[in-house]
Amino acid sequence: MATQRTITKPPKSPVPDPVEPAPCQPCGGTGNVAITVRVGRKRRPVGQQDGLCLNCLGSGSGTDPDS
Template sequence: MATKRTTTKTPKNPAPDPVEPAPCQPCNGSGMVPITVRVGRKRRPVGQQDGLCLNCLGEGTDPNT
């Protein structure tokens, strides 16, 4: 009678750890960027408002990774 194996084999290719995506550079991961508001005939800047980041389209992750 053969002896029984009591240890288990480790998998040859273990599952890789999930990689967290890098944050988008222009919006720093928030998905929003400040946009200057201009008014008047001479188009003078009066303030800023939040706008959608066109690099990541509001997702907050870097699309190039």
């Protein structure tokens, strides 16, 4: 008679602790980024203005959707 195989199940792993998402790289979680304003025929920079972060769409949640 053949030997009987016994298969053991791996132990159930505990539920991992929720990991806090990493802040968005371009805006650092503020939702705003500085955009350079250019004027003139040669497009010289004259200053900066606030713009929405396109990575998190200005939500200010500070979470990067890619991570």
